[in-house]
Amino acid sequence: MTQFVVYKALFGSYDKIEPINSELxxxxxDYFVISDIELILPAPWKLxxxxxxxxxxxxxxxFYKMNGLDWFKNYKRSIYLDGNINFTGSLDRLLETxxxxxxxxxxxHPKxxxxxDEFKACLIYNKITIQEYLESTREAYQPFKDAKIEMFECGILxxxxxxxxxxxxxxxxxxxxxxxxxxxQLYFPFIIVKHNLKIGSLGISNIRNNSEFFSIKAHTHKTRWVDRKKVLLYKKLNKLFKWL
Structure with missing residues (x-):
């Protein structure tokens, strides 16, 4: 009986779907990739x-990351993965814990x-613009900052x-x-608190190094030289002057 589903949502040429080790x-x-184009996928992924x-x-x-549950009502658990995240361990062993x-x-969140602090990091690492960071200081964003719960990474749900x-x-x-x-993930803590969701922790994220169950690869798009320079500049400014 099929009880669980793993899925990704892939749009554009952002990531490549990797095969899953046959032992896992x-x-x-069931394993699905949601996309708007006819992808040729390695087994066991289905489109x-x-x-x-x-x-x-x-x-x-x-949209599909957050609302993909509508596709999978008949499963006991759904596991969403960002496109560049893959399994390295037994799903059954993870779920039974x-x-x-x-x-x-x-x-x-590991950091x-x-x-x-996440808004500040988003600016430093070029995830948002200076204009967006200034927008985040407006009163409208305060409820998201006031959510009394820890930060989570949202690449695995x-x-x-x-x-x-x-x-x-x-x-x-x-x-x-x-x-x-x-x-x-800036709005995730607010949503958890507002809707009184029962959230469980998978532990402090270690998928970049020694995770028993997951691994992550860099996205396939290339970071522009000017963007790398901007990250280095912002990090140096913040270290020297605490400008944020």
Missing amino acids: VQGNT IQVERKFDSYALENR LDTDKDIYAFN RSNVT IRNPKSSILSAAMTEWFELFENNIRRD
Whole structure:
């Protein structure tokens, strides 16, 4: 009986779907990639082809990342992975460690504990512009900074598709992303608190080095030389003058 589903949402040429080690492919799990084009995928990945809803690849990805639960109501758990994240360990072994009463699981952020610091890091690492950072200082963004919960990374989300409160929370999460500065984990703590979601921690994220279950690769798009220089400049300014 198929109980679990793993899925990714791929739009544009941002990432390449990697095959899963055959020893980790499980008979009780389905593996899907949601995309707007007819991809040729390595086994066991299967394609769910959709029509574009938005004129932005980022919006398209986040729509299915956050609202993909609507496709998977018949599964006990859905596991969303960013396009550049892959399995290195047994899914069954991971899932058997999780409490069944939780609505959602994610990794704790390895470096930052609050949304205010995340906004600063987004500017330093060229994820948002200076104009967007200044916008984030407006009163409208204060509720997101005031959420009394730790920061999580959102590249891996394990959810209960049958949760009665999760669907509305994910819908609002997408709306916040669509209508504000477009960094999804800035609004994640607010959504967890507002909707009283039962969240479980997968531990402090270690997927960049020694994770038992996941690995991450750099995105396939190339970072421009000028962007790398900007990151180095912002980091140096912040270290010398604490400019943020």
